[in-house]
Amino acid sequence: MTDQATPIFGLHLWLVLGVSTGTIFVLLLFLLSLCFFKHKPNNKPIKPQTLIPITTTPQLTNINNNNNILTSGIEKQALLLEDEPKIQVVVGPEVSHLGWGHWYTLRELEDATDGFAPENVVGEGGYGIVYHGLVAATNTHVAVKNLLNNRGQAEKEFEVEVEAIGRVRHKNLLRLLGYCAEGAHRILVYEYVNNGNLEQWLHGDVGLCSPLTWDIRMKIIIGTAKALTYLHEGLEPKVVHRDIKSSNILLDKLWNPKVSDFGLAKLLGADRSYITTRVMGTLGYVAPEYASTGMVNERSDVYSFGILFMELITGRYPVDYKRPQEEVHLVEWVRQMVNERCLEKVLDPKMIEKPASCVLKRALVVALRCADLNSEKRPKIGHVVHILESQDQPSSKERRGVGDSRVAPHGSPSVESNEKQVTYIGG
Structure with a gap:
């Protein structure tokens, strides 16, 4: 029966049914695609809802500092404040990436030393003042050395020393744990030894x-x-x-x-x-x-x-x-x-x-x-x-x-x- 001719261009019935079925299937796909694109969210670029900053400043106290790292030159990072859709620009310190160690934020070290309180001073000399500190996040006692001379040649030496000495490991050498370089501040963080010198x-x-x-x-x-x-x-x-x-x-x-x-x-x-x-x-x-x-x-x-x-x-x-x-x-x-x-x-x-x-x-x-x-x-x-x-x-x-x-x-x-x-x- 499907072999008999039809009035439609003299085609056989089975051929007419196959073409009709395929056409209906294509139309259904087309309609489904229209519905999909109609209900798809706007894919225009949107402003970020969160920021993991590469650099931070003491004023931005509400930002998570755990993933901070140093970068080369002046880095500008966009921050979308949760309560208003405008962009704030954060400018970081002009410090080359030192490639080693934990970078402590200035706020972390201020909290650890009670704002570099005089009663926490455990030593001082011509190159800096050393404070006893307690890093709350890890409950670790540290010695925080705030370098006094942080300009010019001292800046270069700071980077060289952190890069070179930071990898030194010996039981009779004081271990350098990390550093802080924000603005003009250059701070070294060492393990704390508790019996004086x-x-x-x-x-x-x-x-x-x-x-x-x-x-x-x-x-x-x-x-x-x-x-x-x-x-x-x-x-x-x-x-x-x-x-x-x-x-x-x-x-x-x-x-x-x-x-x-x-x-x-x-x-x-x-x-x-x-x-x-x-x-x-x-x-x-x-x-x-x-x-x-x-x-x-x-x-x-x-x-x-x-x-x-x-x-x-x-x-x-x-x-x-x-x-x-x-x-x-x-x-x-x-x-x-x-x-x-x-x-x-x-x-x-x-x-x-x-x-x-x-x-x-x-x-x-x-x-x-x-x-x-x-x-x-x-x-x-x-x-x-x-x-x-x-x-x-x-x-x-x-x-x-x-x-x-x-x-x-x-x-x-x-x-x-x-x-x-x-x-x-x-x-």
Whole structure:
């Protein structure tokens, strides 16, 4: 029946039915598409309802700061206020993306330190004021260093130091957690160490007896030497600290040292033996060649370490004009006492238990060697760690009390070592 012809152009009935069905299907699709586009929401660009800002200012206190990051140049971000459909422009700080660490907002650090309250100050110097803070979001105690000089060259150094030092990880180095760079503010955020610094325990009011026993002092000096070994020998480019001193050695409750304050640190590539820079540091700790020429390398840190070692043993400042003329400069006085074999006189009188004479002799000779006027004669700091850690296994000469601790010519003790023992050779 479907094969019979129809009046419609003489077509067969089955063909007419197929064409009609297809036409109806196409019409239905067309009608459905019209309905769909008619009820579709307006797809014109709309203003954002929320903003995750890239930068922030203290005035925008209602903005979520958790996802803030630094960006290059001046970034303009549009903010749609919830109560009115107009755009507010936020201008961020002119700081390059540092690419590392957590960026703390100024508001976070103000809240953490109670508005940088004076009662939260835990230290200050020529480069900034350090505050104790508590970051509420993570319930973390931090040390917040508000840098005072934040213009010109200091801006460049701030970026270099955050980029380089921020990745440093060592148990005897104070960890840099992050930073803040908003407007003119440049702030570094460190882990908080809760037992003060070495200067306070050596020179502060601790009573007639110091809690720093000989073993604790050796623990502090070895930990400091290990931190410097990591900076000098474990990193590329190596890092020269330039300001090793007792106030920069922080201590935890177990007397573990943390070397802090990389504000003067300089990077030294493998192809450079020295860098020339403006002389900066602390009186008494600065290496003589650095003070006279401005050239600094890792041997400059070794000199400062030697002075620190003598300060730890004697409980005296590196330079003390209140003392008799021959005792003003610590390194010269210690050298004289060693030459005259008056070793017991150099010990901190507040230290109750005295070390064995052979142990004291070794420590003094190593300290003097580190503070040699000739930088080429100073040992590498890694070698110093080996010598100090081997002191619990004295050589046969030391056990017999035969060692000679006289200072060699040019003001330097002569030290020879191998993996089994350390012996002293008279000058």
